[in-house]
Amino acid sequence: MIRWLVQSINDHPDLVQGHAPPGLLNPMETHRLAALQIEKRRRDWLLGRWTAKQLVQAYLAESGAVGHPAVGHPLESLIIENDADGAPFAAQDTGSESGSALKRLGVSLSISHANQRALCALHPSQSGNELSSVGADIEWIETRSERFIEDFFTADEIDCVRSATPALRDIYITAIWSAKESVLKAVRTGLRVDTRSVGIDLCLDSVRLDDLATRWQPLGIQIGAQLGQHVSGATSFSGWWRLLNGGSDRPEYVMTLAIKQDLAS
Incomplete structure (x- = not known):
């Protein structure tokens, strides 16, 4: 846990x-x-x-x-x-x-x-023969440009953002970006690799946005070829996201968690 x-x-x-x-x-x-x-x-x-x-x-x-x-x-x-x-x-x-x-x-x-x-x-960091590395990120929800998503997001992530309503666009962009940061922290590369080497699925078909303020919801993580050089074939990833109100009646922050788990040799 x-x-x-x-x-x-x-x-x-x-x-x-x-x-x-x-x-x-x-x-x-x-x-x-x-x-x-x-x-x-x-x-x-x-x-x-x-x-x-x-x-x-x-x-x-x-x-x-x-x-x-x-x-x-x-x-x-x-x-x-x-x-x-x-x-x-x-x-x-x-x-x-x-x-x-x-x-x-x-x-x-x-x-x-x-x-x-x-x-x-x-x-x-270790349980039995399993090694674990965690990544966490918190981001202030703010408006980011179309150029930002074109430079740093995968095609599927861009489609997700462009399908969002105006009220949800900034949340989706912030959540995807935050999740990328969490994964890259778990891998311990940070932003030294192309952020498009991590694909994020917010699992919107199964996530209730109202629940995001009270509990963590799962997100999908896909690892591309460049980042794959930094992980082994026995590596698995899991991720979660949620929203945080900063004292107002609307979400002001996105928080994400990611964990990388490997079988020890």
């Missing part, structure tokens, strides 16, 4: 000011924050860490990790770092300020930001 958490920058007054809430960061992360000079970048980084650490800590408590130093202790006992490809990972703080002795936790983690919201998703 994918665990997820979405939070707003307005959920904590320190985040709005670009300051770390008490007990959130360890010394290494405090040093990292001090290097971020752009206010929006500071706020996004803090909101993402705050959300991710709360999700990881809740997962450790729920999974019965008795005696784990993160359980029942401040969030500063967890570290959220990034691999060389940009993908985040969760680790235990061993007390080394250099970060050279981090103990990774056995979870796949994904973090996304959009317009003062952060979404984090988590899944165990």
